[in-house]
Amino acid sequence: MKIAELYRSLQGEGLLAGTPSTFVRTSGCNLRCRWCDTPFTSWEPVGEECSSSEVVRRIESLGCSHVVVTGGEPLLFADVTRTCRHLRALGYHVTIETAGTVLNSDAPAGELADLFSISPKLASSTPPADTPGGWHGRHEAARRRDDVVARLMGAGDYQLKFVIDSEADLAEACSWLTSLEDQVHLDRSRVFLMPQGIDEATLATTAAWLEPASTREGLRFAPRHHLTWFGHTRGS
Ligand code: SF4
Structure with missing residues (x-):
């Protein structure tokens, strides 16, 4: 599998915000978001080819019980999902961060992660x-x-995180949630709305209207703590 970066940090978003975690960032994505904040995994994917055993060895050396497998789109790759399953068998808490557009796995989804983000x-x-x-x-x-x-x-456990830049985005996210509620039980306390942006000024401008709007919709506002804590830097 192609790994863009592997490092220890704090989870900055969502249900596990503040949890020390090892981040495994796979490279390669089936989407090309206009505002992608990790273009080195999508628009111009880079990384180092690693075996599953090498990835596990590097995770073990960082001594964290929580592992966040992110991308890019990690669920594009069967060797990544096999590694996630193996990590769970070793006792790690595994979060998979995904856009939810693809699932390449030879095992049931419930065996791959403790939390689908x-x-x-x-x-x-x-x-x-x-x-x-x-x-x-x-x-x-x-x-x-x-x-x-x-x-x-x-x-299994999940959280939904929508990146919001405008009132139109908010309306689309709310409409999407209504449509999902027809297909699966939706726990609104697991839905987070996050401001789009990579600098504090942009995040603050959006947060000023998005935070009260999240409450009004019965959803949760999610600050992007890692940008405040570390800035927009790789490996943090
Ligand atoms: S899905 Fe994620 S990694 Fe892929 S282009 Fe969008 S923001 Fe970037």
């Missing part, structure tokens, strides 16, 4: 029509897979 991608994530590589159409065709999201939500 699903970040569905809204229409505003789609890159412009003239983006090279046909990525406007490819992204738009792939970004919404309610069947995959519902399958992951039904597999």
Whole structure:
């Protein structure tokens, strides 16, 4: 599997915010979000080919009981999902961070993770029509897979995290949740709305209206603590 980075830090978002964790960032993604904050795993994927045993050895050396497997899109790769299952068998708490558009696994989803952290991608994530590589159409065709999201939500513990930049994003997220409620039990206390942005000023501007809006919708506002704690830097 291709690993862009592997490091120890604090989980900055969602239910486990503040938990010391080892982050395993796989490289490669089936989407091309306009505002992607890890373009080195999507638009220009880089990384080092590692065996599963090498990844496990590096995780063990960092001494954390929580492991966050992120990307890119980790669920694109069967060797990544096999490694997640192996880590759970070794006693690690495994979170998989995914956009919820694909699931490449030869084992049931419930065996792969203790927590699926699903970040569905809204229409505003789609890159412009003239983006090279046909990525406007490819992204738009792939970004919404309610069947995959519902399958992951039904597999065990989950959280949903929507990145919100505008009132239109909020309306789309709320409509998407209503549609998911027809397919799977939805616990709204596990739905987080996060401001889009990578600098404190942008995050604060969006947070000013998004925080009360989250409460109004019965959802949770999620500050992006890691950007405050560490800034927008790799390996943090
Ligand atoms: S799904 Fe994640 S890694 Fe892939 S392009 Fe979107 S933000 Fe980037």
